[in-house]
Amino acid sequence: MMNKILILICCFSVFCIRAQKNSMSQFKYDIELKDNPDDVVKVRLKIKNASLSNDIFQFVSSAPGTYQIIDMGRFIKNLKAYDGKGKIIATEKIATNQWKISKPKKVAEIYYEVADTWDADVKEQYFYSFAGMTLEKDHALINSYCIIGYFSDYEKADYKLSFHYPKEWSVGTSAKINENGYYEFNSFAQLADSPFLFGRLSKASFIYDEIPYTIYVYSQNDEIAAGNIKGLFENAVRANTKFIKKRLPVDHYTFLVDAEKFNIRGTLEYSNSSVYVMPEKDLSDTEFHDNIMTDAAHELFHLVTPINVRSEYISNFNFASPKASEHLWLYEGTAEWASDIMMLRNGTFNLPRYLEQLSEKLTISEKFDSKYSISQLALNCYTETGRGQYENIYHRTVIALDMIDIMILDMSDGKRGLREVILELNNMYGKDKPFEEKNFFSVFTKMTYPEVGVFLDKYIKNTEVMPIEKIFEKVGVKYTKERKTGDQVLSVGYELFIPDGKIKIRYVTPELKKMGLEDYDEFVSFNDIETRLDNQAEWLGKFAILKPNESYVLKVKRDEKIITVPCKVITVDQVEKHIFEMLENPNERQKKLQECWTKNL
Numbered sequence: 001m002m003n004k005i006l007i008l009i010c011c012f013s014v015f016c017i018r019a020q021k022n023s024m025s026q027f028k029y030d031i032e033l034k035d036n037p038d039d040v041v042k043v044r045l046k047i048k049n050a051s052l053s054n055d056i057f058q059f060v061s062s063a064p065g066t067y068q069i070i071d072m073g074r075f076i077k078n079l080k081a082y083d084g085k086g087k088i089i090a091t092e093k094i095a096t097n098q099w100k101i102s103k104p105k106k107v108a109e110i111y112y113e114v115a116d117t118w119d120a121d122v123k124e125q126y127f128y129s130f131a132g133m134t135l136e137k138d139h140a141l142i143n144s145y146c147i148i149g150y151f152s153d154y155e156k157a158d159y160k161l162s163f164h165y166p167k168e169w170s171v172g173t174s175a176k177i178n179e180n181g182y183y184e185f186n187s188f189a190q191l192a193d194s195p196f197l198f199g200r201l202s203k204a205s206f207i208y209d210e211i212p213y214t215i216y217v218y219s220q221n222d223e224i225a226a227g228n229i230k231g232l233f234e235n236a237v238r239a240n241t242k243f244i245k246k247r248l249p250v251d252h253y254t255f256l257v258d259a260e261k262f263n264i265r266g267t268l269e270y271s272n273s274s275v276y277v278m279p280e281k282d283l284s285d286t287e288f289h290d291n292i293m294t295d296a297a298h299e300l301f302h303l304v305t306p307i308n309v310r311s312e313y314i315s316n317f318n319f320a321s322p323k324a325s326e327h328l329w330l331y332e333g334t335a336e337w338a339s340d341i342m343m344l345r346n347g348t349f350n351l352p353r354y355l356e357q358l359s360e361k362l363t364i365s366e367k368f369d370s371k372y373s374i375s376q377l378a379l380n381c382y383t384e385t386g387r388g389q390y391e392n393i394y395h396r397t398v399i400a401l402d403m404i405d406i407m408i409l410d411m412s413d414g415k416r417g418l419r420e421v422i423l424e425l426n427n428m429y430g431k432d433k434p435f436e437e438k439n440f441f442s443v444f445t446k447m448t449y450p451e452v453g454v455f456l457d458k459y460i461k462n463t464e465v466m467p468i469e470k471i472f473e474k475v476g477v478k479y480t481k482e483r484k485t486g487d488q489v490l491s492v493g494y495e496l497f498i499p500d501g502k503i504k505i506r507y508v509t510p511e512l513k514k515m516g517l518e519d520y521d522e523f524v525s526f527n528d529i530e531t532r533l534d535n536q537a538e539w540l541g542k543f544a545i546l547k548p549n550e551s552y553v554l555k556v557k558r559d560e561k562i563i564t565v566p567c568k569v570i571t572v573d574q575v576e577k578h579i580f581e582m583l584e585n586p587n588e589r590q591k592k593l594q595e596c597w598t599k600n601l
């Protein structure tokens with residue numbers, strides 16, 4: 001008993017000393033963004049009062065909200081450490097993201113360069129551009145965790161960043177600058193929570209519920225101005241505020257948009273801002289226009305989860321060695337579900353438009369492995385196979401969540417749905433009050449119905465075939481898996497899917513089997529164009545313009561051998577898939593539930 005108390009006291013005093021020391025230590029980074037012909041960011045870190053207790057200089061392996069391995073150490077070059085007199089201290093790269101400093105107590109300065117992650121030729125562990133950083137002649141998009149190295153004992157120390165950039169550039173960020181030109185943070189996590197956009201930016205702002213919102217846009221050819229998309233962000237804020245039934249939990253908020261001539265679209269959430277990487281397209285393109293709005297709605301909903309409602313794995317995020325949380329269905333799934341259904345419920349989308357989106361999600365989800373569960377893809381998101389399945393979180397999960405919503409509405413007789421449960425969770429948990437990773441499914445089941453627990457078990461944790469038809473019928477919507485239209489269409493005679501990060505072939509028709517293809521052949525090339533995931537646009541475009549009976553040559557990999565297969569375009573019956581239609585004569589119960597489902601209660 002006595003021993004225990006003594007140990008406790010010891011631990012407590014050690015903790016105090018460390019906490020005190022960390023708060024006295026200061027890490028000041030000067031970041032050079034100009035005169036960089038090689039697109040590298042040059043960083044000079046000055047360390048004050050540290051007399052460092054740990055000798056490992058660390059770069060992040062991942063960051064909150066990315067659910068991917070980033071391994072920034074791969075992009076760090078020319079790292080050098082100096083003592084107070086400017087003498088070099090020996091350093092050694094000991095792991096992908098770690099440099100060992102030989103005399104940590106003497107270190108006063110560390111210099112390193114960070115390569116542009118968009119340009120770098122990364123063959124393995126490719127990660128989403130919006131999670132990385134880019135520096136070009138006229139702009140830079142910087143997720144701060146990409147460029148800042150740190151000592152893990154000092155994650156709670158003071159961090160100061162100063163950026164040096166061309167005079168004509170402006171800065172978009174939610175971080176506050178002090179009178180000496182430094183952005184100040186009181187922990188590495190807070191620093192990592194603040195992205196920056198620099199360059200020739202347009203700016204627009206609005207106030208909603210007394211919260212100032214600012215939009216900064218870099219548009220490669222000045223085709224998209226902040227003022228032109230302001231209304232879309234405003235609508236996303238309005239829809240979210242109505243959906244969560246209260247003022248959004250921020251005192252200011254910043255949208256950072258990088259629009260360029262590419263076919264990439266991706267977004268990332270932060271506590272007071274969000275990053276949007278998008279193609280520079282004409283806003284008259286309705287799909288593009290709607291995407292900006294729903295993407296913003298998705299990012300804003302992240303203020304509920306995972307920024308507020310989250311497991312301890314996310315709350316105490318380990319940047320060096322991230323621990324995967326199984327509850328991606330909640331963080332990414334509900335954000336995706338909410339961003340669409342809030343647009344239906346505030347009248348921006350009508351029901352047929354919403355149903356069309358569900359159909360599209362089911363069609364896309366078929367490209368992924370139907371035997372790979374949502375739980376599995378969450379738990380394995382930091383692995384190669386998990387990454388290959390990751391995107392299904394935005395497709396299959398949304399259908400499952402719509403079904404959970406309908407089940408809860410049905411069983412509560414229209415008094416409560418998924419939205420109400422999430423809002424209760426939002427009140428129960430908080431940034432510093434995470435839920436327990438291990439028992440969250442049972443918490444969620446207790447808050448709803450045992451049937452919901454069974455559903456989570458069958459369709460989130462496992463991969464049974466979802467009873468879509470039966471559940472959507474409750475809200476007067478008829479679901480048909482597939483039906484022939486009576487027309488004939490051109491077909492390649494197989495489907496592509498991505499079971500484990502590799503592009504494979506399935507549903508090969510008898511005609512194509514005769515030509516030499518087999519199910520599960522791996523796609524290698526199409527008419528001598530290599531068929532990889534990162535050059536999809538190049539070869540899929542060529543596929544799309546094939547003519548009736550046109551011949552082409554595929555190379556596929558089967559049992560580790562490359563096989564050349566001459567193929568021909570064939571004609572098949574046209575089949576419509578995943579059709580959601582409103583019932584012509586819904587009964588009173590269906591009408592009532594549809595009313596509850598399509599409105600915010």
Ligand SMILES: [Zn+2]
Nearest residue numbers: 298302332335
């Ligand atoms: Zn998200």
